[in-house]
Amino acid sequence: xxxxxxxVAAKEMVDYIVDYLTNIxxxxxLPEVEPGYLRPLLPPxxxxxxxxxxxxxxxxxxxxxxxxxxxxxPNFHAYFPATNSYPATLADILSDSIGCIGFSxxxxxxxxxxxxxxxxxLGQLLGLPQDFLFSPEGTGGGxxxxxxxxxxxxxxxxxxxxxxxELGHTPTTAHPQLVAYTSDQSHSSVERAGMLGGVLxxxxxxxxxxxxxxxxxxxxxxxxxxxxxxxxxxxxTVGTTSACSFDNLREIGELAKKFGLWFHVDAAYAGSAFxxxxxxxxxxxxxxxxxxxxxPHKWLLVNFDCSAMWFKNSNDVVEAFNVDxxxxxxxxxxQVPDYRHWQIPLGRRFRSLKxxxxxxxxxxxxxxxxxxxxxxxxxxxxxHVMEDSRFEIICPVTLGLVCFRLKNEDNTMNEKLLKxxxxxxxxxxxxxxxxxxYFLRFVVCSYQTESDDVKTAWKEVxxxxxxxxx
Amino acid sequence: xxxxxxxVAAKEMVDYIVDYLTNIxxxxxLPEVEPGYLRPLLPPxxxxxxxxxxxxxxxxxxxxxxxxxxxxxPNFHAYFPATNSYPATLADILSDSIGCIGFSxxxxxxxxxxxxxxxxxLGQLLGLPQDFLFSPEGTGGGxxxxxxxxxxxxxxxxxxxxxxxELGHTPTTAHPQLVAYTSDQSHSSVERAGMLGGVLxxxxxxxxxxxxxxxxxxxxxxxxxxxxxxxxxxxxTVGTTSACSFDNLREIGELAKKFGLWFHVDAAYAGSAFxxxxxxxxxxxxxxxxxxxxxPHKWLLVNFDCSAMWFKNSNDVVEAFNVDxxxxxxxxxxQVPDYRHWQIPLGRRFRSLKxxxxxxxxxxxxxxxxxxxxxxxxxxxxxHVMEDSRFEIICPVTLGLVCFRLKNEDNTMNEKLLKxxxxxxxxxxxxxxxxxxYFLRFVVCSYQTESDDVKTAWKEVxxxxxxxxx
Numbered sequence: 001x002x003x004x005x006x007x008v009a010a011k012e013m014v015d016y017i018v019d020y021l022t023n024i025x026x027x028x029x030l031p032e033v034e035p036g037y038l039r040p041l042l043p044p045x046x047x048x049x050x051x052x053x054x055x056x057x058x059x060x061x062x063x064x065x066x067x068x069x070x071x072x073x074p075n076f077h078a079y080f081p082a083t084n085s086y087p088a089t090l091a092d093i094l095s096d097s098i099g100c101i102g103f104s105x106x107x108x109x110x111x112x113x114x115x116x117x118x119x120x121x122l123g124q125l126l127g128l129p130q131d132f133l134f135s136p137e138g139t140g141g142g143x144x145x146x147x148x149x150x151x152x153x154x155x156x157x158x159x160x161x162x163x164x165x166e167l168g169h170t171p172t173t174a175h176p177q178l179v180a181y182t183s184d185q186s187h188s189s190v191e192r193a194g195m196l197g198g199v200l201x202x203x204x205x206x207x208x209x210x211x212x213x214x215x216x217x218x219x220x221x222x223x224x225x226x227x228x229x230x231x232x233x234x235x236x237t238v239g240t241t242s243a244c245s246f247d248n249l250r251e252i253g254e255l256a257k258k259f260g261l262w263f264h265v266d267a268a269y270a271g272s273a274f275x276x277x278x279x280x281x282x283x284x285x286x287x288x289x290x291x292x293x294x295x296p297h298k299w300l301l302v303n304f305d306c307s308a309m310w311f312k313n314s315n316d317v318v319e320a321f322n323v324d325x326x327x328x329x330x331x332x333x334x335q336v337p338d339y340r341h342w343q344i345p346l347g348r349r350f351r352s353l354k355x356x357x358x359x360x361x362x363x364x365x366x367x368x369x370x371x372x373x374x375x376x377x378x379x380x381x382x383x384h385v386m387e388d389s390r391f392e393i394i395c396p397v398t399l400g401l402v403c404f405r406l407k408n409e410d411n412t413m414n415e416k417l418l419k420x421x422x423x424x425x426x427x428x429x430x431x432x433x434x435x436x437x438y439f440l441r442f443v444v445c446s447y448q449t450e451s452d453d454v455k456t457a458w459k460e461v462x463x464x465x466x467x468x469x470x
Numbered sequence: 471x472x473x474x475x476x477x478v479a480a481k482e483m484v485d486y487i488v489d490y491l492t493n494i495x496x497x498x499x500l501p502e503v504e505p506g507y508l509r510p511l512l513p514p515x516x517x518x519x520x521x522x523x524x525x526x527x528x529x530x531x532x533x534x535x536x537x538x539x540x541x542x543x544p545n546f547h548a549y550f551p552a553t554n555s556y557p558a559t560l561a562d563i564l565s566d567s568i569g570c571i572g573f574s575x576x577x578x579x580x581x582x583x584x585x586x587x588x589x590x591x592l593g594q595l596l597g598l599p600q601d602f603l604f605s606p607e608g609t610g611g612g613x614x615x616x617x618x619x620x621x622x623x624x625x626x627x628x629x630x631x632x633x634x635x636e637l638g639h640t641p642t643t644a645h646p647q648l649v650a651y652t653s654d655q656s657h658s659s660v661e662r663a664g665m666l667g668g669v670l671x672x673x674x675x676x677x678x679x680x681x682x683x684x685x686x687x688x689x690x691x692x693x694x695x696x697x698x699x700x701x702x703x704x705x706x707t708v709g710t711t712s713a714c715s716f717d718n719l720r721e722i723g724e725l726a727k728k729f730g731l732w733f734h735v736d737a738a739y740a741g742s743a744f745x746x747x748x749x750x751x752x753x754x755x756x757x758x759x760x761x762x763x764x765x766p767h768k769w770l771l772v773n774f775d776c777s778a779m780w781f782k783n784s785n786d787v788v789e790a791f792n793v794d795x796x797x798x799x800x801x802x803x804x805q806v807p808d809y810r811h812w813q814i815p816l817g818r819r820f821r822s823l824k825x826x827x828x829x830x831x832x833x834x835x836x837x838x839x840x841x842x843x844x845x846x847x848x849x850x851x852x853x854h855v856m857e858d859s860r861f862e863i864i865c866p867v868t869l870g871l872v873c874f875r876l877k878n879e880d881n882t883m884n885e886k887l888l889k890x891x892x893x894x895x896x897x898x899x900x901x902x903x904x905x906x907x908y909f910l911r912f913v914v915c916s917y918q919t920e921s922d923d924v925k926t927a928w929k930e931v932x933x934x935x936x937x938x939x940x
Contacts, residue, residue, distance in 0.1 A: 001831055003488040006556035010484040013560050017567035018473040031579055035805040038583035046591045046829040050836055056827060060564065064823075067580030071570045079577070079797065082817075084569035086476035090483050094530065096562050096773045097487035099554035100541045107549070109501055110537030113508035121516040146616060147815035157666055175668075176645070188793040189816050195791045196627055196814065198645075198668050241797060297817075303566045304819055321665045323658040327549065327711060327902045327911070335505040344666065344814065345617035346659050347552075347767075349774055353534075357526060359516040361471055366520055432797045441797070 001053070009053050016057070017089075021072060024448070028425040029075040033067045069428065074446045074453040078430045080241065080269045081374075081400070081445035085301035087361035091353035092303060101347045103340040106330035108350070112339055115144055115352035121359055122296070122308055125367070126274040129287040132310040142310040143342040144351045148268035149189035150344060151293035151309040154317060156180060156197045156233055159262030159290070161320035163232035166260075179224050180233040183212035183247055185240040185434070187266065200229070210243050210395060210434060212236065214251030221259050233262045238283055239270025242432040242441075243394070244401040246270070246282050253288025262316075265289045268307070272299035273375070273399050276368050282398070290316070299374070299400070300367060301447060302354045317342050374400045374444045377454050381442050384458040390470055394437065400444040403432070406470060411438035417464055426460040471523070479523050486527070487559075491542060494918070498895040499545040503537045539898065544916045544923040548900045550711065550739045551844075551870070551915035555771035557831035561823035562773060571817045573810040576800035578820070582809060585614060585822035591829055592766070592778055595837070596744040599757040602780035612780040613812040614821045618738035619659030620814060621763035621779040624787060626650060626667045626703055629732030629760070631790035633702040636730075649694050650703040653682035653717055655710040655904070657736065670699070680713050680865060680904060682706060684721030691729050703732045708753055709740025712902040712911075713864070714871040716740070716752050723758025732786075735759045738777070742769035743845070743869050746838050752868070760786070769844070769870070770837060771917060772824045787812050844870045844914045847924050851912050854928040860940055864907065870914040873902070876940060881908035887934055896930045 001009070041063045071082050102111030116134055119142025123133045134141040145151045164175055182190045184203040194201030202224070204216050221231045234256050236247040249265060256263035265286060271294020273279040286292060293309040296302040311317055318341040328340070340346050362370070382397045385404045392407040405414050411433075418431050418440050429440055442457065471479070511533045541552050572581030586604055589612025593603045604611040615621045634645055652660045654673040664671030672694070674686050691701045704726050706717040719735060726733035735756060741764020743749040756762060763779040766772040781787055788811040798810070810816050832840070852867045855874045862877040875884050881903075888901050888910050899910055912927065 001556045003492050003556075006560070007484055007488060009556070009560055010563070011481065013563050014477055014480040014484075017563065018477060020567060022473050030576075033579050035575065035579070035802050036583070038580060039587050042587055045594050047833045048835055049833040051830040051833070053831070056830055064568075064580045064584065067578070067583060068568060069570055069576065069578040070568075071578070072568070079571070082569055082571045084566055086471045086473075086479070089563060089566045090476070090479055092562060092566050093480070093483050093487065093559060096554055096559045097490060098534075098538060098540075098542070099552055099773060100539055101549070101552045101774060105505065106500075106539065108537070108539040108541070109503050109505070110508060110534045113506070113537060114534065117509050117512055124515050147817045149816040150814060153814065160668070188795040188798070192791050192793045195793070198630070241795075303569060304571060304817060305815075321662050323662045323665070325658040325711075325902075326908075327900050328658070332505050344620060344623065345775075346619040347617045347774060360521040360526055361523070363517045363519040363521070365518055430797050432795075438796075 005053070012057055016060070024070055024073045025075065027070055027073065029070050029073045030422055030425060030428040031067050031069060032425070038063060038067055072446050074449040075427045075457065076445045077442045077457060078428045078445070080443055081299050082297060082304050083299060083301045083445070083447050084303040085358060085447065087357040088301065088303040088354040091357040095350040095353050098350055100350055102350060103346050103348060104328055104330055104338045105332055105336040111350045111352070112337060114356060115339065116141070116337060118352040118355040118359070119143065119308065119310065122355060123310060125359070125364060126271065127277070127280055128292065128310060131312050132292060139313040139315055140311060141314045141337060142308060143339055145293070145307040145309050145343055146305040147307050148187070148266055148293055148295055149192065151307050152190055152235060152264065152266060153193040153196055154309070154344060155262065155264035155291045156193045156199070158317040158320045159233040160197060160199065162262065162316050163230065167230070177228065177230045178232050179229045180235070181217060181220060181231065182235040183237055183240070185210045185212070185242055185245055186235055186237045187241050187268065190235050190266065206245070210240060210245035212247040212252060214248065214255055217252060217255055221255065231259055231261055233264070235264045235266055236289070238265060238267035239399065241269070242434055243403050244270065244399055245395065248285070249283065250285030250288065253285045257288060262291070263289045265292045267292065267294040269295070269298050270399055272296065273371050275364065276371050279399070296355065299371070300358070301362065301370065302358050306351050306354055314342065370447065374449070377444045377449055377451065378402050380451060380454045381458060388462065390465060394439050402442040403439050404442065405437070405439040406465065409470065413468070414438050414440065417468060420464045420467065421461060424460060424464060427457045475523070482527055486530070494540055494543045495545065497540055497543065499540050499543045500892055500895060500898040501537050501539060502895070508533060508537060542916050544919040545897045545927065546915050547912045547927060548898045550913055551769050552767060552774050553769060553771045553915070553917050554773040555828060555917065557827040558771065558773040558824040561827040565820040565823050568820055570820055572820060573816050573818060574798055574800055574808045575802055575806040581820045581822070582807060584826060585809065586611070586807060588822040588825040588829070589613065589778065589780065592825060593780060595829070595834060596741065597747070597750055598762065598780060601782050602762060609783040609785055610781065611784045611807060612778060613809055615763070615777040615779050615813055616775040617777050618657070618736055618763055618765055619662065621777050622660055622705060622734065622736060623663040623666055624779070624814060625732065625734035625761045626663045626669070628787040628790045629703040630667060630669065632732065632786050633700065637700070647698065647700045648702050649699045650705070651687060651690060651701065652705040653707055653710070655680045655682070655712055655715055656705055656707045657711050657738065660705050660736065676715070680710060680715035682717040682722060684718065684725055687722060687725055691725065701729055701731055703734070705734045705736055708735060708737035709869065711739070712904055713873050714740065714869055715865065718755070719753065720755030720758065723755045727758060733759045735762045737762065737764040739765065739768050740869055742766065743841050745834065746841050749869070766825060769841070770828070771832065771840065772828050776821050776824055784812065840917065844919070847914045847919055847921065848872050850921060850924045851928060858932065860935060864909050872912040873909050874912065875907070875909040876935065879940065883938070884908050884910065887938060890934045890937065891930060894930060894934060897927045
């Protein structure tokens, strides 16, 4: 495929996706295919000679679309958002075409340097403590990771290396006495990071607001110290997946300081809200953290993947796993970040272009308006729920998540309700469970979600409840 | 930015990148900027209100291009290729727009199922042993990881978990007796994977062909067993970064079997060549491996990131770090892969679209022609070197890498030569060093590289050697 042919194909593809996104409400949000649906639709092997572009375009509707869960649909209310946007797509076209691999400064200086500046722009937008940002005197700075799960693992491994150095051990061999802490409400990827890192992870019991608090954490730490274990790492969550609850960062941070733990804050979903000043109270105490992470690819209109992570002392990660062969060295080392030391993979795409295009094409006010609108839509859904005496809200609605359930019914009936809602094909939600109470999660996800879509969603919930004769 | 505005902007961007790639030879391959060049070119913070699209387009040349190392230029001969292609870019536009996160089957069935089929198509193209592919009876199967470094880490952590279970230990806590093996020629990311995983890694001395062989590995394993250590993992490399040398997979595989080690094969660069039957002798013994990885994003015209990894027993990775909260569960679990268990991050893009588009738009024959042409261009460069008595080839040219140096000069003079070549701005190469012998690496990288570009490169090398009065 040469340039002129590509131009024609790209126009077709662009027209196709604009049509797809514009008319996405017409599609069933959750597909009805069964496992294994796709293989019979394709030949058993790659073709020997080239296929025609037109056949590929045709196959998108024939093969792919029947099996798509439409995350960008205004009827998608599952998990958390994964918002994309046209400006970010434009940036990815450019990134794909430049096709540089930004593992070191010299491997494409613009790739590193734009990321440095964009992480500062973004940190400023969020009102992060100044010492998380780059500065000529300081050690702070930000980096784009692929996902929050990866960011948590990077923080844990950095903390492990730092602690082992402090103890005088070889920092790169296992130490079975190390123990990490997080809330019983934190994302499953935190527990998984502990598994991957080969350390014990304690799930600290959260309070009645589903928040990890100081006293419970202190008790866990003291019990472990008594057993001869070595506490080294704690993850606080700002906006949990189950219920969008908020750990008390200040209490955690003070204990981390007292007991010498690395304090990582995971704000994967909620972090985007901090571009609005009125939500910043939720990150009170963040100045006590060693590292902070949130996902612009969740709620800030930046196509996946783009997970923003900041360190107060970036030397901690750079020195943790530094391998520096000749074929990756360059003359300017030390003057600029070589981001390969800040992450797990070696290679990296030019992802800061997405941040740049999105921050410029929306502006701070445009992004704030997006967040505020989505939060107001969640409150609209909350009102609908509260007006129906069959239902209850099970925790405060702070951002875009509404957790609710049938009030006088058991888990089984709530499970049945959700199953029927998803089978109905009008909207899609997923459940969660806290302390054996099963509930439904309604999340405002798509950038295109409007008040009418929220009404549609509520109508569908009510209809399915009616059908159960509740 | 709405749909119609996006269509106009996308056309501008597509025209821009076609022009960029078509006329890329006119650009200096390695930029001349100094660290910190970019920040003064941008405002200190994100704009409050939206910028104009036209200003963003203008800023690509003003801000970004002066700092780009042009990996897609036919004059780029550094590292290894990171080939992009128009079909892969089209697939990424689609992937960006669908914007699904494929962590489980239900989160977008097409995303998982196309990946399953594409990994089979790709495995067949390479002639992989049948038990690496998906089958109703078997346990094999492939997955797209982000990078080879990540694939190595996944293999190491899976092996660690498997070994600890065999030993009756809790598989998720550290065990300081575990030891891994790889060649002293393997990529730095293998040693780094050991650091990240908290295990000792032995760098086994390679032979005079820079290959890891059985006897040296056996000696290392036996010495460690004698010390009470527990060998559990060995990485064999097919196409090393320094010199594109090839470990003896059969000898390594037989020892791995005898001593109960997980055998991972890293063919990050060279793997693409196995679509041509004449290169498959280089992977003799692969049937003894537990896992295999190569990067279609390196040499197979698939835009970064797309690192293809296969397991003979995918249960080993699935069971290693399986955390399964309610909000990620679905009814069809067990019938289909849930790829979140096969990788380190939770989230994942719809990357198999790139593989699909590329395999279809080139066909097997088109991809084979690309590899064969690039290998022939490397041999062309080799001939130029051999015709000049000042130079020597330091190891056999098998694929697209030519390792050479000034024959009768010391490392310092060779370093000076490379420095001057890179400062000249006509071509770009990076060096390596084996056993204190410094040499230059010429790699055929860009899809657009032609015989005349190889002549240009050689002319530049000769010119810079002449200028040193050699």
